[in-house]
Amino acid sequence: MRAAPRAHLYRVRRRAASPWPEGRSPKRTVRTGATPVAQGRTRMTHRHHWQDWTFAAIGAWLIVSPWVLGMTAGLAMWSIVALxxxxVALGLVGLAQSGAQDGTDYAVAVIAVLIVAAPWVLGYTGPVIAAWNAVIFGLALAIAALWTHLIPHEGGHA
Incomplete structure (x- = not known):
């Protein structure tokens, strides 16, 4: 005859309730005087703010570049200024956000494609450098916007 199993060997140890997210400890988080749960956070997020600064800087350049490069006023010039x-607005929104927001990055990537296509779709007039300006800085925007989505990285850092 087999011996009856011992019930105490099969008890599952229950963890005490903790305000810290799974796998985190108080030493790994920023100490602000309140627990992460009390602050409304349940998981750690990371935002690459260098991209937001890049969006704002390239956008500011694209706003003033038509006058610097001598583009003639018209639909092409005003469409680049508007885009x-x-x-710039999306870059500032990204800087104001504390968590990772993919929507901002994808929106800038779509606008970057429009900026790159603008010289051919809208028919730039004036110096050829204005068309190259749109292409080069539009590609730079697209690369910055999709950087964390295309480059494999570990731990949330590109």
Whole structure:
């Protein structure tokens, strides 16, 4: 005959309730006087703010570049200024956000494609350098916007 199993060997140890997210300890988080749960956070997030600064800087350049490079006023010039103003606004929104927001990055990537296509779609007039300006800085925006989505990285850092 087999001996009856011992019930105490099969008890599962229960962990005490903790305000810290799974795998985190108080030593790994910023000490602000309140627990992460009390602050409304349940998991750690990371935001690459260098991208937001890049969006704002390139957008600001694209706003002033038509006058610096001598573009003639028209639909092409004002469309670049409007798209660049949206990029600046998205960069500032990204700087104001504390958590990772993919929507901002994807929106800038779509606008970057429009900026790159603008010289051919809208028919730039004036110096050829204005068309190259849109292409080069539009590609730079697209690369910055998609950096964390295309480059493999570990631990949330690119």
């Amino acid at each position: 660049a103003a949206i990029v």
